[in-house]
Amino acid sequence: MKQTDGLVLWFTGLSGAGKTTTARALLQELLEAGEKVELLDGDELRATVCKGLGFSREDRLENIRRIVYLSKLLSRNGITVMVSAITPYREMREYARKELPGYVEIFVDCPLEECERRDVKGLYAKARKAELSHFTGIGDPYEVPEQPDIIIRTHVDDVDSNVSLILDYISAKTGRGTPS
């Protein structure tokens, strides 16, 4: 990792696990600390550079390749990148780690039952009624990360303490202070 490379904080986990919620709270902290930071949200990217891609294995891989491409453009210019995307397959995460010198894997760990109970977007209900195929956790696998850099548990700890945990990691990794 070169001095100039920015970290790429990659949030992986089931739909509804709390990836974007945690990432947004962290974004706020980093912006307040004067960091240059961009949050790339998987759902939003599917409306722009990933438009037209579906949920087959190949389309999911292509989706992640494009997010990695964007992350690389930004991070190699010293910008801190946060990615919030399910990233269900091990292969994808290995690809991201290989391509991105500043890659930090954050496993947003939350049991499927809890994600399904929350069902913020109503997607689990649709998946159970088979109105959505290839839905991660139901019709498509989520391969649990074997060696994430950080694990946060959103069904146990609150957003603030999860954000603190990540800030401490960043601080240790970069030697920069974090906002208190």
Place this chain on the structure above:
Amino acid sequence: MKQTDGLVLWFTGLSGAGKTTTARALLQELLEAGEKVELLDGDELRATVCKGLGFSREDRLENIRRIVYLSKLLSRNGITVMVSAITPYREMREYARKELPGYVEIFVDCPLEECERRDVKGLYAKARKAELSHFTGIGDPYEVPEQPDIIIRTHVDDVDSNVSLILDYISAKTGRGTPS
């Protein structure tokens, strides 16, 4: 334009006009001057974030929307962006100007006959034999920019003097010195 916004030097012109050649020479100068700069090349992007898009009007517009999206991510973090893409329709360039505070339109002016004579990639020959449809300048229009910020003439001036012209513009616009 905020202090932190980077310029987006947008090279528009026919295939073979010299957009990428000029942009690469300029890139070298800017890198040597220590600038943070990224060159987004239309041809390369069609293999990554614009993969699968064709050359219909709608696909071409989508292609440009995605390049604008990338340019915005980078430039709002203070990175100078160069784009090399035909960008044949006025509507596209108006969109880019509206979306990007640091947009600078560089019309790479070269007569069709000269581009066709060069035919570096052999595409004009294919277009004339109707092996390529929707080819800009043959089967699809190039709407000449009405008010570009800079015009360079690659059939009249050499790369070095065109690069100097652009560097002078940047210097005047940003108040920063340029490499001599």
